[in-house]
Amino acid sequence: MWTCQLMIASLFWGALAATVTSLNEGQPDNSRSCPAPGGIEHGRVEQVAHYQCDPYYRLRGRADGLYRCSQQHTWVNEAVGEELPVCEPVCGKPKNPAVQVQRIIGGLMVAKNSFPWQARLLGQHNHTSGATLISDQWLLTTGRNLYLGHKENATLEEIAPTLKLFLGQGMSAGDVERIVLHPEFPGAVNLALLKLRHKVPIREDVMPICLAQQDYVKVGRVGFVFGWGWNIHFQHPAHLKYVMLPVGDSAECLEYYQKHTWHPLLNNKTFCVGMSELRESTCLGDAGGAFAIHDPEDDTWYAAGILSFDRSCSAARYGVYVRVLSVLDWIKETMAAH
Template structure:
């Protein structure tokens, strides 16, 4: 920052790109009774947003160091935009049956293949972390298997069959399996964010109100008890927890029901989620900020058409654990 010129810089993957001198502006001319200020402005690529204590504008100090008024010498970070799909699913009516998802409608949807090709869901929540159920990870494994052994057998796909790479770390919720059926997966490498692959935002408020309709996508069994070749989704309503608990008290299936979960009913066409959908998000579109949020993660996916309610882990109740885990690793 020794020459008197205006420098507009872009922040690409956390580093300042070297300016192309062949296309740079000429040194600005001096003005009488004035001076030229040395500036650098950090900007993010499409589908990323600037996170900084300051505004991204850095000035060349007398010590020849780039400094931001609020952040000092600390560089800003470009973090992925979440919950802004280019081609969002539309609610044609209050509740509809299962439909084939259009391209890039659910860019946070992951497909998890565990040992022996067991299919399950996973939800992208950053460019390196996904949520799924703890039980999904043990499909094809014994209870004595270590998380390191399980991680080596997992295959993850995002978007249209795009491999997400190796899983570096598995973190089970501390109350798994007794109370919270949830796990975090950290990828070895960050995935590029764009139209086809984009995380969903985590709910910062309680969207799981009775009657609220959410979108659930996945590769769960269809009516032929087969995993579909194309991603499908269904609109389902949040159900009354009391009725749900009474229902399962007299049912042979006994899912986890507690303060960490909420129940979701069937569509008007009596469609629901099924085997292979667990780990997918109960996605809510908030019209106030035009953003999609994960209100829940499907835990009990064996309702199909044989049980009235699906069970979801309430994201808001585990939000602190998610944030703390991601920050610690």
């Protein structure tokens, strides 16, 4: 009598789908399990469970999803033992990625599902800004975005219920459960993390962007920025727009703003991005969006920065971004702690 029965159906444990097969399967009956497989001469049969993730998810860490029935009658994986594998969202792999189709760095209407991590954030009195999906339950935005329409002394508990987030083709992301401001906000780092009450399903039009693990911020390197910031008519557009912009020289940017009436936060945790060749730039409502870099080596999109200062609107030479690499430890620690 076999203690670990052979299964041919899909078993859904949490977000996992486990398809169980055998090296020598018997014929299935009308129930959810098959009879024990027959033996063979000069050989043996092994019961194997193979976990596979849904589309747009992948197995985390070292687990390959292959489990065997041990002598102790438990399912065991060579790498992680009896611990079940976890399916985590794929990041930075849009099905229809944007490409730079012209030599001129400029702006275009967004292609369908090209930037599935971009969220639209509506605050008090429907103030529009941006947010960036970085997991199936967390987003990055600016701290100042959260206070739009609120008094300066408003508490985070008061602000959270007023926020509305939309992903993909206008899908509501649900309620915001928690807001975590960067410990150096507002003096040095204009950044906040938003935790959703429930995880959002990852699919073609809703997918997190990967966080930069290396320094992509090099002068002249072109990144993609997107959002619903004001257009030339001082209105928020109906459709998501994006623009390709170059990283600017930090010293020149600092000198520029020292002489300007605007004084955005500039320090070692920020970087500047210039205008396009058509003098396009970001504008009010774009803050919270990512400066997205495509790394051709692994064909993955990374958030190198989060737009902090979006008031340039072609009137100022530079937009200012929080450097993701400089706050990466805080992001990981915060998500793990909550």
